Amino acid sequence: MALLEINSLAKQFGGIKALDGVDFQIDEGEIVSVIGPNGAGKTSFFNVISGMFKPDAGTIIFDGEEIGGWPPNAITRKGIARTFQNVRLFGNMTVLENIMVAQHCRTERGMFSAVFRTKAFKQEEQEIEQRAKKVLEFFGSRLVGYRFDQPALALSYANRRRLEIARAMATQPRLLLLDEPVAGMNPRETGELTGLIGRLRDDLGFTVVVIEHDMRVVRDVSDRVVVLDHGVKIAEGPYEEVSTNEDVIEAYLGRPAEAGS
Amino acid sequence: MTNGILDVRKVIRAGLLAGLVMSFTSAIGMVEDFDRRMIIDGLFSLGFLALLWYVPIAGYKVGDEKVLEGMEIPPKSRKHVLAGVLVGLIGGVVLLALILITNAMDLRDVFIRLSPNLVALLTFSDNPADPNFGVGAIFLIGMPGLLGAVGGALHLVSPRLRRQIVVAPTAIIVSALVKDVIGQIMRTFGLDTVVRQLYRNGAVRLVPAIIGAAIAFYLAGRERRETSRIREFLTHPDPKVRTRNSLIVGAGSIVVVVAAPWVLGSLLSEILATTGIFLLMALGLNIVVGFAGLLDLGYVAFFAVGAYTSAVLTSPLSPFFSPEWPWWYTLPVVVVVGVFAGIMVGTPVIRLRGDYLAIVTLGFGEIVRITFLSDAASPWFGGAGGIRQIPGIPLGFDTISGSDPEYIFYFALALVLLAAWVSYALLNSRVGRAWTAMREDESVAEMMGIDTVRSKLSAFIVGAVLAALGGALFSAKLGSIFPTSFELLISIVILVVVIVGGLGSIVGVVVGALVLIGVLGGPRQPGLLQEFGEYKLLIYGVILVYMMLKRPEGLVPRVRRQRELHEDELTQDDWFEKKGELSELEGGA
Numbered sequence: 001m002a003l004l005e006i007n008s009l010a011k012q013f014g015g016i017k018a019l020d021g022v023d024f025q026i027d028e029g030e031i032v033s034v035i036g037p038n039g040a041g042k043t044s045f046f047n048v049i050s051g052m053f054k055p056d057a058g059t060i061i062f063d064g065e066e067i068g069g070w071p072p073n074a075i076t077r078k079g080i081a082r083t084f085q086n087v088r089l090f091g092n093m094t095v096l097e098n099i100m101v102a103q104h105c106r107t108e109r110g111m112f113s114a115v116f117r118t119k120a121f122k123q124e125e126q127e128i129e130q131r132a133k134k135v136l137e138f139f140g141s142r143l144v145g146y147r148f149d150q151p152a153l154a155l156s157y158a159n160r161r162r163l164e165i166a167r168a169m170a171t172q173p174r175l176l177l178l179d180e181p182v183a184g185m186n187p188r189e190t191g192e193l194t195g196l197i198g199r200l201r202d203d204l205g206f207t208v209v210v211i212e213h214d215m216r217v218v219r220d221v222s223d224r225v226v227v228l229d230h231g232v233k234i235a236e237g238p239y240e241e242v243s244t245n246e247d248v249i250e251a252y253l254g255r256p257a258e259a260g261s
Numbered sequence: 262m263t264n265g266i267l268d269v270r271k272v273i274r275a276g277l278l279a280g281l282v283m284s285f286t287s288a289i290g291m292v293e294d295f296d297r298r299m300i301i302d303g304l305f306s307l308g309f310l311a312l313l314w315y316v317p318i319a320g321y322k323v324g325d326e327k328v329l330e331g332m333e334i335p336p337k338s339r340k341h342v343l344a345g346v347l348v349g350l351i352g353g354v355v356l357l358a359l360i361l362i363t364n365a366m367d368l369r370d371v372f373i374r375l376s377p378n379l380v381a382l383l384t385f386s387d388n389p390a391d392p393n394f395g396v397g398a399i400f401l402i403g404m405p406g407l408l409g410a411v412g413g414a415l416h417l418v419s420p421r422l423r424r425q426i427v428v429a430p431t432a433i434i435v436s437a438l439v440k441d442v443i444g445q446i447m448r449t450f451g452l453d454t455v456v457r458q459l460y461r462n463g464a465v466r467l468v469p470a471i472i473g474a475a476i477a478f479y480l481a482g483r484e485r486r487e488t489s490r491i492r493e494f495l496t497h498p499d500p501k502v503r504t505r506n507s508l509i510v511g512a513g514s515i516v517v518v519v520a521a522p523w524v525l526g527s528l529l530s531e532i533l534a535t536t537g538i539f540l541l542m543a544l545g546l547n548i549v550v551g552f553a554g555l556l557d558l559g560y561v562a563f564f565a566v567g568a569y570t571s572a573v574l575t576s577p578l579s580p581f582f583s584p585e586w587p588w589w590y591t592l593p594v595v596v597v598v599g600v601f602a603g604i605m606v607g608t609p610v611i612r613l614r615g616d617y618l619a620i621v622t623l624g625f626g627e628i629v630r631i632t633f634l635s636d637a638a639s640p641w642f643g644g645a646g647g648i649r650q651i652p653g654i655p656l657g658f659d660t661i662s663g664s665d666p667e668y669i670f671y672f673a674l675a676l677v678l679l680a681a682w683v684s685y686a687l688l689n690s691r692v693g694r695a696w697t698a699m700r701e702d703e704s705v706a707e708m709m710g711i712d713t714v715r716s717k718l719s720a721f722i723v724g725a726v727l728a729a730l731g732g733a734l735f736s737a738k739l740g741s742i743f744p745t746s747f748e749l750l751i752s753i754v755i756l757v758v759v760i761v762g763g764l765g766s767i768v769g770v771v772v773g774a775l776v777l778i779g780v781l782g783g784p785r786q787p788g789l790l791q792e793f794g795e796y797k798l799l800i801y802g803v804i805l806v807y808m809m810l811k812r813p814e815g816l817v818p819r820v821r822r823q824r825e826l827h828e829d830e831l832t833q834d835d836w837f838e839k840k841g842e843l844s845e846l847e848g849g850a
Binding site: 050051052071072073076082083084088090091092093097100101102104105106107109110111115117121124125128167171190253 | 683690691694702705706
């Protein structure tokens, strides 16, 4: 059974159909890229899955349960985490705190144990911190050591992107939704992150959906590519197949004038 | 004053501003009202301080130039003094014009305080019918001119001398204003005669003033050995010594705080107790506004609920239900009712954000007050008559009420310590992190698995419980409560305390409460400077505006918030420099 199965998902904003009957599925352990020209509905697709918007129609079945219309925090708890196209970190919290706060739904100590500083509370705090450090170690030396205590807004752009992925990882999801993870990075950083996306699955066992514009990244990481245009899925398949698909080329480049009818 | 040429426009603007400040304090009656309160006996009154305080500042600031890094420091010259004199003279002319107009026409229909009495005061005439304009003109123009010159001249002297010149008169003014504290402490130690030597009617006598100013002048000139020694004492490199030193300081502060009400006497204990109750509420509101970012303008509602709960359960005159419990028994009930009130107010407003939340909570605050006031509820809560004969707090040997402010102070202190601990413990926990994240970006927080409804409600509940406990103590202290004790102004004043102290900063809120409530007083409660009485709210407003412009992060900011407000100034490199880790730049991206 697929980890995430979406059937004829639709979302409309006023007169614009952001998503118009999209079917999608992903199995455990897959990496799938979602591509498409600007305004194709890729980010809306993520927003609906992660619960930011409620779907107008269609079903979203994750791990055997219908999650369409659930509040975002419940969906995160169920095991879907995401990053944002325009990095949205908690800028004034430190690097470590950003990761610690993301473990909120996996921990439980409430106000009483915090006020009385119970043994269980102290132990949980320690575990949260250890786990946070472990997540950050995934990115090598980029986000560790003295950077633990830096506010997120003092980080470089690439490090902010990395921290956002780390924050999503810290919610201990099964499915990671990465929205343009290499946007704005230089070629070296892009290459490095491409490798990391592969490791997210190979080493850590996450299932990953990536929205990406950089076709080299798409080619290198994905098992399968889904192409959206005007809220409709126009193609799906391995990269080589999709990249030569007429409809896809047309969606990106437009129809040549002489071919028009 | 660029390139050594007087910037005429700048001077005129500063002069008019100085004139405006002087005219304003005169027109609202501050000068006249404060004239009876002398600062230096027979020489200088608080009224003239209110009139003239801004002139030297204006005289100094007109010559002030921003020197950015890499710029050459412009040469200081006598032009600075000239500019200061001109500012003072222009200001003086404005004030004199106001006085002449006041004398010629009757402006009392609009400005009731622009009266012949004011004219007489400022022209040094004993008879309001016969103002002495000759002397008046010399004084009203000459004095600001002189003070402006002093302000301007500060540019020419060394920073050390400048500090000395500023500190000496300030020290005398402050020691006159806090005469009650100094006098009371000395009296406690049996130094009544010394007090009489130093003060007369609250004013410093001339000779002690001169000696005091000289001492302050000398102390300010030293290289601040005391403060640096204290800092070294607390940040000793050896952790063992450091722990021991902190323990010594901690134990010392406990002794000081415990002894405070007995050294300070009952009047000042009363002020401390009031400050404590307001501080308790400020700490509670700080959790709601500072930590969780929920602007609650109806916070007084929880205070009222706590006070009424305690009053109903203890007072024999409670109209409907009067179990006449001892105060202690009501505490658990107050906490439960506080939780309930937090949920009641919190649940409907929780989905609102920012301004909308503020408006709705404002409404709730008023609803609670009006409910207690209403005829419909008067069979239960006594309507406008309130609930009287609240017995106070029974202790083994006595019953503590408002007439024992020393003991009320201890109760307030205990509750404040509790609130401070709760704030600290929650902030550094899973719940506190969720609040911070929610304050930063609510939708992302929700997306990261935080149940924002639950988080917001928990902030509301903690805040409500702390305010309700404050209310319980308040009712025991006052002995009778009325709906009018819980006006909107209390919510506002507490919010001002939190903002001026520093949103989200526990130490900041304590400092804010001591400065605003302790020194100026609560909306209806006296503070240390009782002279300011009816001008209290004006001063609150001035402080708030000044803080918003110059130091929006508050007196003692929370590190996070300071970053937030100065985000653009904080580049990554700055940060490295601060941490002294420039060498690790290599590892960055």
